[in-house]
Amino acid sequence: MLSTLFLLLPVISPTLAWIPVQDWGSGNVTSSVGSLGECVCHVYLPDTTFPADRVQHMQQISKDLIQEVQIQMNKIKTYEIKLEIYLGELKKLLDRVTILGSSADDYIKLDFELLRIELREFESLVSQLKDAFNSSSPMFDSLYTEIRNMTLIVNTLESYDKSNLQVIRIEFVKLQKKLEECQKEQEFLKPDIGNCNHTGIMRLSKPMVSQLNSHLQTSYIYGGWGKDSKPAKGSESTYFYSGSSSTLTTQFYFYPDYKHLLLMSTSSSLDIPPSYRGYGNNYIVRGNSIYYQRYSPFSMGKYNLTSKLYDSRVIPTATTAFSYSYSNNQNMDFAADEKGLWVMYASEESKGKLVIAKIDEKGFGIENVWNTAAYKQMTGNAFMACGVMYATRSVDLNTEEIYYSFDTKSGEEKHLNIRFPKFQENYSSLDYNPTDQLLYMYSNGYYVSYHVRFNTA
Incomplete structure (x- = not known):
């Protein structure tokens, strides 16, 4: 935008008297003498029009x-x-x-x-x-x-x-x-919500892609989204989202329903203070509390959205030496299903294989532990459904598979070949929600979900 100001000396414009020329920037102001001896100033103003029509x-x-x-x-x-x-x-x-x-x-x-x-x-x-x-x-x-x-x-x-x-x-x-x-x-x-009378997952649906994250940033490749797996009355439709260009966990957003998530409107946010910030993206919301991996000290982190209180617990055997194959710092993976609250990690004692721990929700401690045969560094992600851990891995650029399961009730493990299409090559989080039997995936900045079908035959 070019604006030309004619200043007839010795008269000085009252507007220009309030704005020193040096504050405009040397590249945006030029001057010259006109044919009648008047001073002519050329001011170049940037086009800062907000694209309201596109929004x-x-x-x-x-x-x-x-x-x-x-x-x-x-x-x-x-x-x-x-x-x-x-x-x-x-x-x-x-x-x-x-x-x-x-x-x-x-x-x-x-x-x-x-x-x-x-x-x-x-x-x-x-x-x-x-x-x-x-x-x-x-x-x-x-x-x-x-x-x-x-x-x-x-x-x-x-x-x-x-x-x-x-x-x-x-x-x-x-x-x-x-x-x-x-x-x-x-x-x-039409999922049979809450029913675990089946023999495990039979297949997944095609990926359902909702949209790019609420920041509309393709660089926000790390994050997660989903619903409370044990919602309080009146909060059954609430969705959460957190995303970043790094694995640092600093902020969460909450939307009253799916429509507001898509429209990115009427949200509330939570800023985690530096002393309680986390790493990794395998966090969940359950019982109106956020469970995540606390950065320092390395431990389970918890924030109660009702009481506004933080808490943490150290798992002595858990280590930061092993992460999932798609990204770093994915050391603690929280999960929730029909049987309760879980955390999965690897330890030096397990030689990098996934360990399943059942969390006591009331006391925020570990109730029981199971060792599996799934190497964490070869696994894309893992989730729990009806007390069974399912581990995934990449088949090719477009295909993922559930390749392993471990039943915490019977101790039985299986090698599976349940393949499903990916929306993009990598993803940073994958969580099952028992309230709707959906898998929630955060894939390179996009909200993706899958219907889960169990074998009831």
Whole structure:
């Protein structure tokens, strides 16, 4: 921006009299003599216009996305109800066909046109489910093919052939099984919260990327986010976030719900004083308290958001010599699940292998300890679910896998191969939350999460 000030000597502008020329910077002010002998000053002012229009545009896009997600969730609920209704109708239809197979006198009761109408309804339902889930799953394709085959059979069944009737009965059984498989697949989106009556994790969903961190800084590659795993009444929807360009832990932000997290609005913050600051990013919030790795002395740190009090406990065997493979200073990893509060670390005695310790939440001490066979420096991260520790490692740039588990109840360990896609190559934290059965990952500055499906078969 170029502003030209004409000063007719000896008159002096009252504005310029209050602002010394030397304070403007030598590179921003030049002067010359005009054709009439007047003094002409050229002042170059920087363009400091705040891009409010872009911020408003970004907020509007975020609101639109939230509304779209809500619409899609409502669709899923609607299709779930339809699926249950159609499955019940299909069972009734199967009973009718079974009765027909027992008596030739009942053949005339079979309304073929009704069968065709009902099959068209099934076909429409599958198409709607496929569009709603935006999925090209072989299960949907196979179910669609089965329905079309059934329609062809019904069209030829009017020849009153008992063998054909047996064929359609068999096909209805197949179709029923397909719909039941579809229903089970949909139940993946409906977690059985608090239930540990299963044999462990079966698979993870595709990564769900929310957005870049609340600072909108791609350099903030270290951090974590998530929800309170044991929230107080009224705080069930509260989210926390902390991020930095280093592994130093100095500040936390809290948002009343997911919408405010995305819009980066209505937040409260906590600044950790220097004497209680931490290192590492594997912190969690549980019972309205933050659990993190305290820097000095090296110990478990705790801050109670209700009482505003700090506390710490030293674990004598824990060491700073071993960290996860993706970043430094990840020495203590806090976790929470259906069974309580945990911390994982490595020690000289364990020769760098992960140690699981159960934390007494009331006394903030160690209740019990288990040694595992997972080398921490070969592990990307670890988390607890239903009292079982799961350790991850990199397969390639785009793929991670849960390769090891240790059950603290039975002492059983397993070597696993549960692969899941990564959003980016590295991540600094990974925590399971029992309130929604989601894995919360902080991946190079982005909020990422996964649905966890357990094997209940």
